Amino acid sequence: xxxxxxxxxxxxxxxxxxxxxxxxxxxxxxxPEGVTLGLVGESGCGKSTLGRAILRILQENAxxxxxxxxxxxxxxxxxxxETRQIRxxxxxxxxxxxxTRLNPLMRIRDHFIETIRAHEADTxxxxxLKRAEKVxxxxxxxxxxxxxxxxxxxxxxxxxIMIALALLFNPTLLIADEPTTALDVIVESQILELLRSxxxxxxxxxxxxxxxxxxxxxxxxxxxxxxAGRIVEEGETHxxxxxxxxxYTQGLLKSVIDLxxxxxxxxxxxPPSLLGPSVGCPYYPRCEKRMDICKTVDxxxxxxxxxxxxxxxxLY
Amino acid sequence: xxxxxERGRRSLVGRLIAGFFRESRGTPGAIIWIGITxxxxxxxxxxxxxxxxxxxxxxxxxxxxxxxxxxxxMGTDRSGQDVFSRILWGGRVPLQIIALATMMSxxxxxPLGLLSGFLGGRLDRVxxxxxxSIYAFPGLLLAIAxxxxxxxxxxxxxxxxxxxxxxxxxxxxxxxxxxxxxxLYVDAAVALGMPKWRVIGKYVLPNVAQNVPxxxxxxxxxxxxxxxxxxxxxxxxxVGIPDWGFDISLNWQRFDVIWWATFxxxxxxxxxxxxxxxxxxxxxxxxxxxLRKART
Numbered sequence: 001x002x003x004x005x006x007x008x009x010x011x012x013x014x015x016x017x018x019x020x021x022x023x024x025x026x027x028x029x030x031x032p033e034g035v036t037l038g039l040v041g042e043s044g045c046g047k048s049t050l051g052r053a054i055l056r057i058l059q060e061n062a063x064x065x066x067x068x069x070x071x072x073x074x075x076x077x078x079x080x081x082e083t084r085q086i087r088x089x090x091x092x093x094x095x096x097x098x099x100t101r102l103n104p105l106m107r108i109r110d111h112f113i114e115t116i117r118a119h120e121a122d123t124x125x126x127x128x129l130k131r132a133e134k135v136x137x138x139x140x141x142x143x144x145x146x147x148x149x150x151x152x153x154x155x156x157x158x159x160x161i162m163i164a165l166a167l168l169f170n171p172t173l174l175i176a177d178e179p180t181t182a183l184d185v186i187v188e189s190q191i192l193e194l195l196r197s198x199x200x201x202x203x204x205x206x207x208x209x210x211x212x213x214x215x216x217x218x219x220x221x222x223x224x225x226x227x228a229g230r231i232v233e234e235g236e237t238h239x240x241x242x243x244x245x246x247x248y249t250q251g252l253l254k255s256v257i258d259l260x261x262x263x264x265x266x267x268x269x270x271p272p273s274l275l276g277p278s279v280g281c282p283y284y285p286r287c288e289k290r291m292d293i294c295k296t297v298d299x300x301x302x303x304x305x306x307x308x309x310x311x312x313x314x315l316y
Numbered sequence: 317x318x319x320x321x322e323r324g325r326r327s328l329v330g331r332l333i334a335g336f337f338r339e340s341r342g343t344p345g346a347i348i349w350i351g352i353t354x355x356x357x358x359x360x361x362x363x364x365x366x367x368x369x370x371x372x373x374x375x376x377x378x379x380x381x382x383x384x385x386x387x388x389x390m391g392t393d394r395s396g397q398d399v400f401s402r403i404l405w406g407g408r409v410p411l412q413i414i415a416l417a418t419m420m421s422x423x424x425x426x427p428l429g430l431l432s433g434f435l436g437g438r439l440d441r442v443x444x445x446x447x448x449s450i451y452a453f454p455g456l457l458l459a460i461a462x463x464x465x466x467x468x469x470x471x472x473x474x475x476x477x478x479x480x481x482x483x484x485x486x487x488x489x490x491x492x493x494x495x496x497x498x499x500l501y502v503d504a505a506v507a508l509g510m511p512k513w514r515v516i517g518k519y520v521l522p523n524v525a526q527n528v529p530x531x532x533x534x535x536x537x538x539x540x541x542x543x544x545x546x547x548x549x550x551x552x553x554x555v556g557i558p559d560w561g562f563d564i565s566l567n568w569q570r571f572d573v574i575w576w577a578t579f580x581x582x583x584x585x586x587x588x589x590x591x592x593x594x595x596x597x598x599x600x601x602x603x604x605x606x607l608r609k610a611r612t
Binding site: 055057060084085086087088089092093095097100101102103104105106110114115118119162165166 | 507519
């Protein structure tokens with residue numbers, strides 16, 4: 001399968017008043033065409049930053065090194081105007097909080113017209129609206145919602161609108177940053193069902209950023225586990241859930257609540273600070289299987305077996 | 317008729333007007349309507365001055381210092397000119413200058429505020445510094461200095477006054493923009509590939525535009541005073557153009573005898589300022605829902 005997206009040695013550093021914050025560190029990731037990759041990890045591990053880095057919509061104090069290949073292009077080397085054209089056209093993103101993602105002073109239909117004209121400036125209103133209607137039908141929103149303002153719609157409806165806006169140009173990659181976190185469970189399952197069918201219809205690759213392991217198990221073909229700005233384990237979903245190799249992945253899977261006993265395991269300690277340089281394995285202080293070597297030597301990247309995955313650990 | 321109404325209800329302007337009427341009930345509404353009425357009356361008196369004024373404002377029509385009464389509604393001044401006629405004619409210049417000056421400062425201050433707030437960085441630093449140093453000057457002093465440099469004339473005076481009020485627009489707009497900039501819908505628009513100028517025009521500007529009418533009317537009120545002060549000091553207008561501030565300066569030393577020649581021009585300056593302030597305050601109450609809630 002052809003590789004759609006590949007990062008090599010990607011670093012994202014935020015310059016802050018307290019020093020440099022290394023949000024993403026030496027990150028290698030590849031996403032084949034038509035595959036859904038779940039990106040999991042706890043809050044602050046850098047998963048959203050990675051998603052935004054791919055679109056190059058990070059804050060101004062961020063610097064990036066390394067490479068992000070998308071098809072034949074290196075996104076980090078492209079001029080500004082071309083990266084803008086890629087956003088929303090080749091790579092689209094949907095977000096966690098649909099309630100506030102639409103301009104409160106603009107009708108739904110104007111959101112569509114604006115988005116289409118951002119990429120194809122001379123589209124007529126009628127043509128734009130026609131396209132909008134088609135996409136809205138795909139996300140199962142009745143066309144009469146088009147003349148409404150965002151406040152007239154529910155959270156689930158607004159997320160459908162956001163998805164429709166993302167689909168306007170048939171992107172090959174969809175970055176979904178916790179798309180259902182703010183929605184209640186019933187709407188969540190509707191949106192997931194919708195996403196599933198759309199992924200098939202539009203033949204998109206999806207980067208699903210979430211901390212919901214259940215969502216990943218159900219949805220993703222492959223999973224990447226992030227910790228302190230690094231991917232500590234990557235692999236095929238079944239393998240990773242049945243046979244997690246990295247101690248952090250094992251801890252993460254153990255922390256899912258057991259309804260039989262109602263016991264909730266949690267990994268002791270806190271994630272490390274991302275400020276300043278890092279020596280050895282970032283998981284060392286919390287790891288149950290730590291060894292002396294972990295403290296001083298950066299862990300090596302090892303293959304996990306038949307699933308073509310990798311694990312970043314001294315154990316293997 | 318029906319289709320016209322229908323369209324009126326659906327178009328933005330129609331909705332705004334309808335919304336204005338709906339919201340302008342109660343105390344803030346009354347304040348606005350009083351203000352608008354007074355402003356409109358003064359504007360009309362000035363526009364219709366050639367037809368309404370009983371005498372030529374620049375010629376001696378009676379014995380100087382005639383008390384009000386008879387054909388001279390407000391008496392005559394030190395040079396025997398009819399005070400009432402001069403008041404009617406004298407409103408034209410201040411009104412023009414105020415309209416011009418507030419427009420000019422809007423046209424400069426609003427875009428600068430938008431850019432500064434949205435782009436941030438070094439440009440923002442520099443602009444804020446420049447605007448703050450303008451703001452630090454007492455407004456009148458600054459206007460006097462500029463007027464003294466660029467000379468007389470309606471356009472020049474307007475420019476001098478405009479400079480004083482640019483920082484007001486700049487500050488309010490810039491600060492509001494820098495908070496709207498971090499709204500998630502702006503982020504989403506960027507993620508969908510919207511170009512910067514479109515984000516500014518369609519996503520940021522409409523969400524900060526509510527400030528404009530308020531600053532506009534409050535600045536206009538203040539500009540009336542600045543204009544009057546400039547002409548009172550003899551800066552600004554070519555001789556022979558009737559103006560309230562100028563009339564006060566001509567007659568104030570004889571206030572104890574011919575009080576009417578200073579009182580009436582002063583009254584009109586006061587009325588216009590108060591009326592414009594009313595409009596601004598009322599608009600602020602209506603356009604700022606938080607304030608509206610706090611007061612009821």
